[in-house]
Amino acid sequence: MSTQYSMLQLGFAGHVATVTLDRPEVRNAFNETTIAELTDVFRQLEAREDVRAIVLAANGPAFCAGADLNWMKKMAAFSDEENRIDAGRLAAMLSAIYRASKPVIARVSGDAYAGGVGLVAASDIVVAVEGARFCLSEARLGLIAATIAPYVVRALGERASRRYFTTAEPFDCATAQRLGLVHERVAPDALDDTVQKIAAALCANGPHAVRESKRLVQDVAGEALDEALIDDTARRIARIRASEEGREGVASFLEKRAPNWRG
Incomplete structure (x- = not known):
């Protein structure tokens, strides 16, 4: 993977890829280039069989402040069609993260605002420092959090989303954890160790089983518990039991x- 990025850093350690937002001078706010690079890197990582987990991190004191102000100024002059196309690129980026077959761990080392909350919500597992603050600040600017809404509402739930989308008030990490946006709230000196332990746990499991487990949750969540769903889940486990990885896991x-995927 030889692609060079101007606003991201990409690193590998074993089966874990780390994608790091690298615009600390603007609190890792994203513009059209950041969006394009994030979309590209997640699509490239999707194609790599050796990558089993992805960490989404950030350099500097903030995780992500949302949209870059200069980018927002440019958008103000866009036509309706140009704005739709531009918003579509942001939607594609979030979808690439959410629908990545490998689990995504958000390493939240500081504040996440607006679109930054979208990045957190699109991730599968979130570890945040206890001093991080979160804010869906769009309404303050006369905007709405539309593109990130599918992910944020899934993470926060409808009731909390109604409040924080409309008030645009910040909330602390303890509240984010209570609402389900954050899984682990840790001291800054425990952040890397906690992320590494979770990544190691993911990589110890069957790679195909992990991918299928993520997909299973996304497909089942919110569906009616009817005969079609029951049949679908039965078919899934039958297929996994008969797979090479499933047979190896039971045999080991x-x-x-140890199963062969830990070799």
């Missing part, structure tokens, strides 16, 4: 040895 357990 019975034989009291």
